[in-house]
Amino acid sequence: MSKHDFDVIGKDQKRKDGPKKVKGEHEFADDIQFPMMLHGRIKRSDIAHARIISIDTSKAEALAGVKAVLIGSETPIKYGIVPQMPTEYALAHQKVRFYGEPVAAVAAVDPETAERALDLIEIEYEALPVYTTPEQALAEGAVKIHEDNKFPGNIAYEADQNFGDVDEAFKNSHYVLEKVFKTSYVNHVFMEPHCAVSKFDTNGELFIWSTTQIPHYLHTHLAKVLQMDMNKIHVKVTGVGGGFGGKGEVSNNELISALLARKAGRPVKVLYSRKDVFLQHRGRHPIEMRVKVGVDKEGMITGIDYNGTMDGGSYGGWGLVILFYTAAMLHLPYNVRNVRFYARRIYTNKPTCGAMRGLGGVQPRFALESLLDQIAIDIGMSPYELKKKNAIGLSHETVSGQVVRHSEFRKCLDQAVANSGYLEKHGKLPFGKGIGLAGGYYISGTAYTLYMAYKPHSSAMIRVDNESGVTVYCGATDIGQGSDTVLGMMAAEKFGLPFESIHVVSGDTSLAPFDLGTFASRVTVAAGSAVCKAADNVLEKLKPVAAIQLGVSTDQLEARQGKIYSVFEKSKEIDFWKVVEKYIDAHGPLTATGNYTPPRRTGNFKGANIGHSPTYGFSAQCTEVDIDIETGEVRVIRVTEAGDCGQPINPVSVEGQVEGSIVMGMGQALFEELKVGKDGRLLNPSLHDYKVPTATDIPELKTTFVDSYDPDSPFGAKEAGEGPIQPVIPAIFNAVYDAIGVRFTEMPITPEKVLRALDEKKKQEGMQS
Amino acid sequence: MKKLIKLEINGENFDLAVEPTAYLIDVIRESVGLTGTKKGCGIGDCGACTVLIDGRPALSCITLAVACTGKAITTIEGLSKGTELHPVQRAFIDKGAVQCGFCTPGMVLSSKALLDENPHPSQDEIKTALAGNLCRCTGYAKIVEAVEHAGQLLSGEVTHEQA
Numbered sequence: 001m002s003k004h005d006f007d008v009i010g011k012d013q014k015r016k017d018g019p020k021k022v023k024g025e026h027e028f029a030d031d032i033q034f035p036m037m038l039h040g041r042i043k044r045s046d047i048a049h050a051r052i053i054s055i056d057t058s059k060a061e062a063l064a065g066v067k068a069v070l071i072g073s074e075t076p077i078k079y080g081i082v083p084q085m086p087t088e089y090a091l092a093h094q095k096v097r098f099y100g101e102p103v104a105a106v107a108a109v110d111p112e113t114a115e116r117a118l119d120l121i122e123i124e125y126e127a128l129p130v131y132t133t134p135e136q137a138l139a140e141g142a143v144k145i146h147e148d149n150k151f152p153g154n155i156a157y158e159a160d161q162n163f164g165d166v167d168e169a170f171k172n173s174h175y176v177l178e179k180v181f182k183t184s185y186v187n188h189v190f191m192e193p194h195c196a197v198s199k200f201d202t203n204g205e206l207f208i209w210s211t212t213q214i215p216h217y218l219h220t221h222l223a224k225v226l227q228m229d230m231n232k233i234h235v236k237v238t239g240v241g242g243g244f245g246g247k248g249e250v251s252n253n254e255l256i257s258a259l260l261a262r263k264a265g266r267p268v269k270v271l272y273s274r275k276d277v278f279l280q281h282r283g284r285h286p287i288e289m290r291v292k293v294g295v296d297k298e299g300m301i302t303g304i305d306y307n308g309t310m311d312g313g314s315y316g317g318w319g320l321v322i323l324f325y326t327a328a329m330l331h332l333p334y335n336v337r338n339v340r341f342y343a344r345r346i347y348t349n350k351p352t353c354g355a356m357r358g359l360g361g362v363q364p365r366f367a368l369e370s371l372l373d374q375i376a377i378d379i380g381m382s383p384y385e386l387k388k389k390n391a392i393g394l395s396h397e398t399v400s401g402q403v404v405r406h407s408e409f410r411k412c413l414d415q416a417v418a419n420s421g422y423l424e425k426h427g428k429l430p431f432g433k434g435i436g437l438a439g440g441y442y443i444s445g446t447a448y449t450l451y452m453a454y455k456p457h458s459s460a461m462i463r464v465d466n467e468s469g470v471t472v473y474c475g476a477t478d479i480g481q482g483s484d485t486v487l488g489m490m491a492a493e494k495f496g497l498p499f500e501s502i503h504v505v506s507g508d509t510s511l512a513p514f515d516l517g518t519f520a521s522r523v524t525v526a527a528g529s530a531v532c533k534a535a536d537n538v539l540e541k542l543k544p545v546a547a548i549q550l551g552v553s554t555d556q557l558e559a560r561q562g563k564i565y566s567v568f569e570k571s572k573e574i575d576f577w578k579v580v581e582k583y584i585d586a587h588g589p590l591t592a593t594g595n596y597t598p599p600r601r602t603g604n605f606k607g608a609n610i611g612h613s614p615t616y617g618f619s620a621q622c623t624e625v626d627i628d629i630e631t632g633e634v635r636v637i638r639v640t641e642a643g644d645c646g647q648p649i650n651p652v653s654v655e656g657q658v659e660g661s662i663v664m665g666m667g668q669a670l671f672e673e674l675k676v677g678k679d680g681r682l683l684n685p686s687l688h689d690y691k692v693p694t695a696t697d698i699p700e701l702k703t704t705f706v707d708s709y710d711p712d713s714p715f716g717a718k719e720a721g722e723g724p725i726q727p728v729i730p731a732i733f734n735a736v737y738d739a740i741g742v743r744f745t746e747m748p749i750t751p752e753k754v755l756r757a758l759d760e761k762k763k764q765e766g767m768q769s
Numbered sequence: 770m771k772k773l774i775k776l777e778i779n780g781e782n783f784d785l786a787v788e789p790t791a792y793l794i795d796v797i798r799e800s801v802g803l804t805g806t807k808k809g810c811g812i813g814d815c816g817a818c819t820v821l822i823d824g825r826p827a828l829s830c831i832t833l834a835v836a837c838t839g840k841a842i843t844t845i846e847g848l849s850k851g852t853e854l855h856p857v858q859r860a861f862i863d864k865g866a867v868q869c870g871f872c873t874p875g876m877v878l879s880s881k882a883l884l885d886e887n888p889h890p891s892q893d894e895i896k897t898a899l900a901g902n903l904c905r906c907t908g909y910a911k912i913v914e915a916v917e918h919a920g921q922l923l924s925g926e927v928t929h930e931q932a
Contacts, residue, residue, distance in 0.1 A: 014862050021870030022858035022877055024805020024845035031804035189905050191809045191817055191871040241807075241871030242905050274810040480869025480906050652865035652911075659908030660868070687814035687903065695896040695909040 004647065007560065008493040009715045012652040015485040016500070017478075028239040029195035029211045030271050037197070038067050038107040040260045040270035041114035042252070043121050044279065045092065048099040048132075048349040048680025049145065050125035052092060059120035060106055065113035068264035069121070070105045075259055077225050080316050081217060081249045081354075083451045085157075087146060087316035090225055090255035096125070097145050097314035098349050099680040100279040102252045107260040107268045130680045134288070134311050134346035145314060145347040156312050156345040157320045159606050161327050163399040164338030169303030173294030177375050178305075180290050181367040184747040185311070185674045186667075187283040188356055189692050192241020193272040194280060196254040198261035205232045208258055211240045213248040213479050214517035217450070219509050221250040222258055237507030240479040244664070245355035246282050247479065248519040249317055253280075278674065278685035282354030284362065285322060285345070286311040291367040295375055299386040303338035306330055306364065310345040313352035318359070319345045321450075321610060325360025328402060328611025330368065333409045333441040333618055334390040337399050349680045355519060357664060358725040361442055366747070369438035369730030374743060382426065383437050383734065384417050391439070401603040404616050406718070408644040411706035412620035413439060415642035419702060420622035422640075426738060432627045436734025439620045440726020443613030444719035445522030447598050456595035457522070459513040460530040462491065462538050464590045466581050470495060471503040472534070475515030476527035478506060481721055482653040483523045487531050489649055490714060494535035496560035496576060513593065521719030524649060525614055526596050528714035533594025541590060546579045615710050617723035618644040621662070623731035624699075627739050629758065632751030634736060636666050636699040643724055644708045647716030651705070658703045658724040665728025667693045671748050774838050778803070779847025787834045794818045794829035797844060805845035805874045809903070816902030819875035820844050826882045828901075845874035848881065857881045859929055860919035861912070868906035876902045880916045889920055 004010075020026040057069040072093035078086035092103045104121050108114035131137035137145065137154035145154050170176050196210035206228065212218050215235040223230045240247060253270040261268040272280065288309045294302040308326060312319045327341040356362075376386035391413060396404040417423060417437065425435045449457065460474040472491050478484040488502040495502075505511050515527055539559060546564040547554040550572045558567050565573030583590050601612040624638040639662050648654040671691050675683040684690045703724075709716035729747065737743050742757040771786040778801060785800050797803050797820070806829055809817035813831035820829045821843035848855045854862075857880050861867050866876075876899065883890055883898040890898065895916045896909070904912060921927045 012865065014865075015867065017870065018862035018867050019854065019858075021867045021873050022845075022854065022861050023849055024803075024807075024874040026870045027804075028807070028871065030808070031798075189903075191815060191869065191903060191905055192807070193809065239871075240869060241809075242869045244905070274812070274815075480871075482868065656865055656868055656907055656911060659910045660906050661908070663908035664905065686812060687810045688812065692903060692905065693909075694901075694903065695899040695913065698896070698909050698913075701908065701910045 004709065004716065006493055007496065008489050008499050009649055010647060010651065013485055013489055013499050013650050015482050017484065026239045028192055028241055029197055029209050032197045032209050032238065034199060034267040037267040037269055038109060038264055039111040039114050040105055040107045040257055040268045041111060041118055042102045042256060043104040043118040044100045045096040045103050046099070047096060047125050047127060048130040049128040050096050051128065052094055052096065052103070053124040053126055055104060056122040057104060060117040063113065063117045063120060065109040066106055066117045067266060068107040068260050070256065070259055070263060072103065075225060079221050079224055079250065081318055081450060082316060082320050085316050085320060090252055090259060098351055100351065100682065102256065105256045105260055107264045130349045132348055132350055132676050132678065132680055134309050134348060137346050137348045145349065154347040156316060156347050157323055158344035159323060160342040161400065161605055161607065162340050164303065166303040166305050166338045166340040169338040170294045173302045174297040175375060175379050176292060176294040177371055177378065178290065178292035179371060179745055180288065181370065182288050182746040183286050183363045183366060184668060184672065185283065185286045186672045187278055187281060187674060187690065188244040188246035190242030190244055190246055193274060193277045194247065194251045194253050195269065195271040196257040197267060197269045198257040199267035200261055205234065206258055207234045207236065208254065209236045209238050210254050211238055211247060212254070213240065213243045213477055213519055215475065215477060215507055215509050216514065216517055218250050218254060221255065225255050226258055226262065235509040237477050240477065243479040243518065244357040245359060245519065248355045249282050251280050274687060275685045278682055279351050281313065281351035282317060284356040285353040287363045289363065289367050291371060293371045293375060295379065299376065299379060299381050299389055301334055301336050301390050304331055304336055305340045306342065308343040310343060311348055311353065312345040313348055313350045315352040317352045317354040319353065322355065322359050324607035324610035326364055327607060328400065329361040330364045332398060332402065333392055333407065333439055335392050335396065339399055350676055351682065357661065358442060358722040361440060361726045362729065365440045365726045366729045369727065370733050370745065373436065373734040373737065382423065384413065384422060387437065387439055388413050400611065401601065402611050403601060405712055406615055406710040407618055408706045408708040409439060409441065409618040412618050412642045412644050415704060415706050416620040416622045416640050419642065419704060420640035422622045429738065432629050432739055434735040434737065434739025435622055435624045436731045436738055437622050438727035438731035438734060440723060441616050441618045442521055442719055442723035442726060444525040444615045444617060445598055445613055446520045447600055447612035448609050449516060455514065456597045458515045458526040458530040459593060459595040460527065460534040461513050461591060461593045462534040464538055464580055465584060466577055469501055469503060470497060471505060472531055473505045473512045474527050474531055475509065475512040476506050476523045477518040479518050481657060482650060483518065483527065485653065486524055486649045487527060490528055490531050491535050493715065494532060494539065496562060521722045524717050524719065525713055526598065528717060529596035530594045532714045534592050537592035537594055538590065541592065542579050542583055545583045546574050549574050549579065549582065615713055615718050617719040619724045619727055621727040621731045623735045625732060625735040625739055627736065627754060632754035634670055634749055634754060636732060638700040638702065641703040641724060642706050643703065643720065644706050645720035646708050646710040646713055646718035648705055649715060649717050654720045655703055657721040659701050661725035662701060662728050663693050663698055665725045666732065669729040669732040669748060671750065673748055772835060774835055776834065776837055776842060777840065778842045779844060789835055791834045792830055793832040793834045793837055796834040797829060803844050803846050807871055807874060809871065816879065817872050817875045819878045819902060821878055821882055824882060824885060826879045845878060848877065855881065856922035857884065857919040860915040860922055863929070864911050864915035864918055866907060866911040866915035872902060872904040876904065876912060880919060883916065884920050884923055888924055892917070
């Protein structure tokens with residue numbers, strides 16, 4: 001695969017947490033029990049938009065077994081993952097903004113008592129109009145969902161960006177196509193519901209165990225909401241049963257468990273039900289996008305015009321950041337010089353949208369890859385040829401100033417097309433069968449922290465001694481993707497030791513040095529760089545000791561296969577652990593740190609900080625569908641993927657990320673959708689009514705890596721967890737077009753929509769003939 | 770009013786006082802203290818709570834504990850012998866079928882029940898047998914592969930070292 005000669009990197013490693021997980025011994029937050037621990041439950045609003053007139057908790061407080069009752073006025077401190085725009089409270093304060101919003105909380109001796117107490121809490125509301133769509137929320141005279149919102153009406157945020165001259169570009173285009181696309185309201189459906197356990201020690205220090213992707217941001221939020229010093233708060237990440245972005249924001253249950261624990265003076269666990277998870281939500285933004293693309297005679301893209309309205313739900317969350325990511329992810333992985341972007345995010349009375357796998361990219365990719373497919377067909381060119389012509393080269397600077405230092409996207413297109421037989425199949429399969437091509441990319445980390453700071457985004461410490469071996473301490477968070485394994489592999493490769501011998505301590509704000517968390521596909525590059533630098537700094541200390549022992553100069557030494565040896569004379573070697581012993585005998589403890597800060601690029605326009613990344617991963621997919629013309633059911637039968645994740649560190653884990661991405665994207669394309677009633681109530685907040693793909697739905701998955709190595713990344717690696725979801729949906733839509741000649745522009749493609757479209761098509765053809 | 774019942778879990782007998790309305794999962798997790806059985810939805814949709822009752826997969830989150838007296842219950846903790854993993858567990862590790870690990874105990878038990886009945890299942894048979902166990906991380910591909918491999922391990926066609 002790679003020209004690089006590695007012992008550990010690039011070879012399938014069995015993750016160290018595997019045995020614990022297959023035995024059910026991996027500890028998740030709900031598995032934690034403490035003596036005297038109470039159970040917290042949350043009273044949620046049964047109205048979507050209202051002023052809170054009064055809350056009477058007296059009957060709940062009087063119930064035997066209830067140890068604390070909490071309401072919003074006791075914790076009136078606003079927070080938000082984007083700290084400049086805090087919009088949320090741990091419990092609704094003065095107003096509720098969605099049906100099912102947390103209003104009060106109870107800690108009791110057992111869950112049943114807590115639930116009984118919830119029924120005894122009496123809340124009087126003054127109803128306000130309910131807006132479940134951006135259209136309603138934007139209507140003239142609509143009540144402001146957030147009264148202090150600085151944008152007009154219910155616009156949470158709006159921005160535009162302009163590069164080149166789009167109008168001029170369209171004027172000079174050979175062909176221009178415009179369509180309106182609508183994406184759906186979908187949830188992450190990680191399998192483990194949120195759960196947090198909080199406990200104060202006798203010195204008043206808070207320990208919280210939670211299933212989070214972002215221990216650091218949870219740390220900052222707890223300090224703010226509980227008004228405590230950060231150094232008195234210890235965040236410990238438990239096993240995380242999937243996140244996909246949904247645990248990339250502080251969840252109410254975390255704050256509530258800490259507030260209840262403080263009030264009751266006992267440990268408190270707050271576990272969500274599956275319905276609670278749907279209400280906490282933070283899933284993908286539904287966006288209505290009017291998108292226009294022009295091309296010249298050769299099929300080269302002349303310009304893109306984007307106008308999008310995002311349905312944000314009731315709170316801010318990651319919304320503002322996602323809005324600007326949508327701008328940044330509009331044109332890559334193609335070379336486009338004229339781009340106009342306008343977007344607004346609208347508050348509605350629904351559970352809040354937020355970060356979900358591939359955020360910012362999935363919606364514009366759907367629109368763009370669909371349009372490019374249609375344009376190619378309309379001008380008589382293969383979609384592959386058009387996409388290949390426009391694909392960026394090995395390095396690229398976008399019109400908005402994003403620097404792509406390394407891209408093998410063209411190879412992805414070539415490999416996916418070759419492996420799938422796309423050119424032999426596209427346009428040539430019998431009616432009902434089709435193949436579609438799409439490409440995509442994603443960032444490998446961001447350029448900035450969410451608050452103004454200059455500190456490194458990742459840091460690591462490595463301790464080496466003859467008693468405990470090698471321990472890597474890094475605040476990165478393994479949410480199931482296997483980052484602990486990747487970081488351990490990097491240290492193993494650096495030291496020339498077996499992967500199994502490396503210990504990794506992560507996800508703990510007290511034990512491990514600072515890391516921003518798991519989001520934006522940042523961990524392999526950022527935390528990986530920090531670990532590599534720490535390892536280099538350890539070797540820097542060891543090599544002079546080995547050099548003297550061996551009588552050779554330091555710069556010819558290499559650590560491999562348990563030895564430190566001269567690259568020129570292999571017989572001059574010494575056991576790694578012997579050198580460690582000598583070093584410690586002479587100098588004392590052997591530790592070193594490393595850290596990583598991404599390049600801070602920006603520009604002179606609104607949102608210019610967003611979209612920059614040290615490096616980018618790419619993916620192309622050819623997807624084959626088989627449509628049942630009688631029932632309208634679309635079945636994805638085969639997905640052929642070619643990905644550029646740089647050097648795959650642990651190939652089996654990368655494959656897992658790609659396969660998981662494809663199946664998750666397929667769910668959104670074909671059936672997943674949260675439904676909302678007129679009163680703002682979620683109509684299907686269960687896994688019975690909200691369908692996700694099961695084992696019987698999966699297509700044949702042919703995933704491959706293209707030959708790639710980013711020389712500026714740790715061991716050549718780039719992201720792999722979010723790029724591969726980008727092409728999934730448009731590849732399916734393009735395949736459906738190839739199969740039945742219907743261009744769907746709205747997710748999901750349900751059997752009803754297919755049958756309706758086929759009927760419509762038949763009628764039109766009848767009229768023509 | 771709690772009822773006194775005897776449950777046989779992983780070959781051991783437990784004397785338990787349970788509410789007649791208590792679900793098996795809560796008794797297993799809270800009263801017995803075996804936390805390997807997971808609750809992902811609480812209403813029988815996701816399969817994370819799968820246990821074996823008399824060898825057949827059952828959803829412990831919608832099974833009343835009092836209905837399980839006189840039956841042999843196997844939880845994930847009962848599958849391996851100490852550090853020696855069951856071939857299905859081994860196969861899940863070898864084939865990279867484990868990511869976050871939350872669905873894993875239920876997946877492993879459903880797979881074991883399938884292989885007990887059908888040692889050489891086809892891919893379609895595996896998918897059907899696992900259709901009630903949701904996983905959001907893996908896209909199922911490596912899980913199906915692991916179950917096929919486990920079948921081969923169990924029948925001695927391959928050994929763990931060949932994996």
